[in-house]
Amino acid sequence: MKKWKCSACGYIHDGAEAPEKCPKCGVPKEQFVELDEAAASLVERSRNTNALHAHAIDLARQLEAACAAGIKDALDPGCVDVFTKSREMAWQVMKLSMTEQQGHMGKGKWG
Ligand SMILES: [Zn+2]
Structure with a gap:
């Protein structure tokens, strides 16, 4: 198209x-x-990549929620420690993908 x-x-x-x-x-x-064809193809790829960032953010949100539930449950200190560390990594993933998406939008790559 x-x-x-x-x-x-x-x-x-x-x-x-x-x-x-x-x-x-x-x-x-x-x-x-x-x-032109090259520019149109770049727009399609940017849309696809932005969708992948959105998917990564969604998965990280699910991980964050699972970790929060695990921290609340607090079966033992080892579990709480793992969930606490994993939740921080989920936040990192969210932050990285969100920052990159905003970068794309700022550069007009958001088709
Ligand atoms: Zn306009």
Whole structure:
């Protein structure tokens, strides 16, 4: 599918033609430029990578919740120690992927 980029705000439109006006910033159709194949492919890859970051964040949230439950249960000090360390790693994963996603959005890679 063809991709069109708003030259004013960077919004990417998927379709045979550019939209009548940009849904994000409102400029008219003439402000859209068609992306060449390489640029369109990069947009697809960026979307896929951002979805993978979102999945990693979701998994880390689940890990964080499991660790929090384990800490609350507090069967023995060894378990609490493992859950505490694992929860910190889950936070690290969330932070890393969220920071990278925001970086992509800042660079206009978010298709
Ligand atoms: Zn726009």
